[in-house]
Amino acid sequence: MLTTAPFTELAAQMTGRVVTASDSDWDAVRQAFNVTADLRPAAIALPRDVDDVVAAIAYARAHGLRVAPQATGHNAKPLGTLHDALLVDVRALQEVAVDPAARRVRVGGGVKWERVTPLLAEHGLAALHGSSPDVGVAGYSLGGGMGWLARKHGLQASSVTAIELVTADGRFARVDADHEPELFWALRGGNGNFGVVTAIEFAVYPVAQLYAGTLFFGLEQAGAVLCAWTALLPDLPDEMMTWIKLMRFPDIPDVPAEVRGQAFTIVFGAFLGDEEDGRALLATLHELGPAVDTFAMAPPGVLGDMAMDPNDPLPYLSATALLDELPDSGVEALVAAAGADSGSTLTMVELRHMGGALARRVPGAGARATLPGELGMFSLGVPLDEASAVTVQAELDVVSRAVAPHKVGDYPNFVEADTDARGFFDEDTWSRLRLVKALYDPSDVFRGNHPIPPADVRSL
Ligand SMILES: Cc1cc2nc3c(=O)[nH]c(=O)nc-3n(C[C@H](O)[C@H](O)[C@H](O)COP(=O)(O)OP(=O)(O)OC[C@H]3O[C@@H](n4cnc5c(N)ncnc54)[C@H](O)[C@@H]3O)c2cc1C
Structure with missing residues (x-):
């Protein structure tokens, strides 16, 4: 009741x-x-x-x-x-402990990446954080966690070494590969469906050399830049992560004056190597003549907010898809949907290069071990009122339709709608998740953002 x-x-x-x-x-x-x-x-x-x-x-x-x-x-x-x-x-659970020698971090369930990344950078280390310093370590990790070093080191969920939580029966548990391994497996991909996480521990990585930055082109160059980029992707090593964003910066005082009210095609890159090799790998993009080039050797801390994500709450609608490829015809469709002459008002259409370690299952990984596809698409628009919400949703639908022929799945962390979570997993993983849920939360007490219902064990 x-x-x-x-x-x-x-x-x-x-x-x-x-x-x-x-x-x-x-x-x-x-x-x-x-x-x-x-x-x-x-x-x-x-x-x-x-x-x-x-x-x-x-x-x-x-x-x-x-x-x-x-x-x-x-x-x-x-x-x-x-x-x-x-x-x-759990926003008040703010413990942060870094052990640089062991390359391990322990954080409370409410800690955001902004508290972790700078501490690690002091030791030449980086975690597998994502684009925004404002995102929480726990939620990001429990859903997978795809960041700048993902092609080299995989999903953050696979670097999690231990999780402390309170389960549905009110029990405090510390789970890892040797203690309640099924629950540990399910948590790493199963989101908040299995308990309230009070602390999470994970491995971090040395970054001896990092060449990182952005190339700014006009939005009208989107087609040429995207075609040059997609042609490059098959030859890029796992040490190189690149993203492209079609960006319309709003004309509001919060946005830096240099970009306020302007539209760009922006290439982002993070390369675990030196400048000479990094520049050579992206040579065909440099040859297109970016208006701004910020690439330089940098400490790992720059990755914390290099993506220029907003840190303050805002209204937005979004769409997302994982793609197996984006051939030139796909680029053409995307540019028609969101490029300079499209009439679109969308703030951002982002494409991330995936593959590499994101496609390789590592022993002992959790329920979210890999992601399908070579590209991750996330698009976002900012509605100002009900009428513009209708327009923004229609524009997002146009983008989704443009890439639909290449869609191979969805990445739950990027899905911001109530969806049937079954579609995020293969059949075996989904059945196993539901069994673990039946074991640890048979009454379905926990409501994760992407719900996993307990298996009906009577029918087994
Ligand atoms: C600006 C922005 C940038 C992003 N960039 C990336 C990116 O680069 N890569 C990527 O992979 N994702 C990215 N995301 C997606 C992000 O990882 C997910 O939204 C994630 O769920 C956020 O976790 P949170 O804890 O911050 O959010 P919350 O809304 O607090 O949590 C989301 C869900 O996670 C679970 N959860 C959170 N904390 C706990 C806890 N302590 N115990 C149990 N369950 C918990 C719950 O199910 C909760 O509903 C981004 C999101 C935004 C808004």
Whole structure:
């Protein structure tokens, strides 16, 4: 039965707060990164330690509520309103410990990459973080985690060495390859469907040399740049990661004056090697005459926010797809959909080169071990009102249709809609995930962003 309890009993058991609709900061606390998400859970628990998490889960279960774990709200849209759930928001779990000699990091469940990347850079190390310093380590890692070094070192989920969590029966567990290995396997790809993660540990990597930067071209050069780039991709070593973005920077004061209100085709690159080799690998792109070239030897910390992602909450709609290739006909279709003469208002259409270690299954990896495809597409538009939301959605649909002939799957971390998560996994992985869910959370207490229902074990 759903509760109408005022949560005072839970608040009395916790060191951290419980925030409800009657609190003055309710709207601020329930605010997600994508402000079009409208989370209205029964209440929000803000645990300060493991005991608080245990109390929150016990309270939710006793009152017929589900539990939705959250850290930063960067993938809140798929959660819907959450009216039947207690949101357990671990933003206060902020432990960070770096062991440079062992190349290991331990962070609390609420830590964002911005707290980790600079500490590692001091030691010439890098984690497998993604494009935004504002994203949470836990959510990113539990969904896979595809960043700048992914072609060389794979998904962040495969570098996770241990996870601490509170499970549906209120038990604190530390899981790794030797302790509850099935749960450890499921967590690495199964998102927040198996418990509230209070801490996560992972391996990081030495970066002896990094050549990284951007090439800015006009948006009208998108076709030429994309064709030159896709021709290069089969020959690039795993040490080279490149992305291309078709960007329309909004004409607002928050955007740096040099790019405000302008549109570009931007090549991003991170190469684990020296300048001479890196420049040679991208020579055909340099020959196209970029207006700006920021490539240089750099410390690994530059990768933290090189992608120029927004750090403040904003309204947006998005579309995504994993592609097996983008032949010249695909480039033509994409440019017609979002290029300079398309009439599109989309802020960004991004393509990431994949393959390399992203396609190689490593022994002991979790449920999200690899990603299909050679390219990852993520496009985004910013609606200002209901009418422009219709326009932006239509423009995103045009982009999706342009790449549809080459689509081979979806990457759950990039999916910001309520979807059937079965489509993210092969049949065996999906069945195994559902079995682990039945074992650890048979009543389906935990509502992950991409839900995994427990297997019906009676039918087995
Ligand atoms: C600007 C931006 C840039 C991004 N760049 C990349 C990128 O380069 N590569 C990439 O792979 N992804 C990227 N993402 C996607 C990002 O990895 C996902 O949105 C991820 O789910 C965010 O995790 P979070 O903890 O920040 O968000 P949250 O919304 O807090 O969490 C998302 C989900 O993760 C689970 N979760 C989070 N914390 C916990 C916890 N402590 N215990 C249990 N479950 C938890 C829950 O299921 C939750 O619903 C980006 C997203 C944004 C908005």
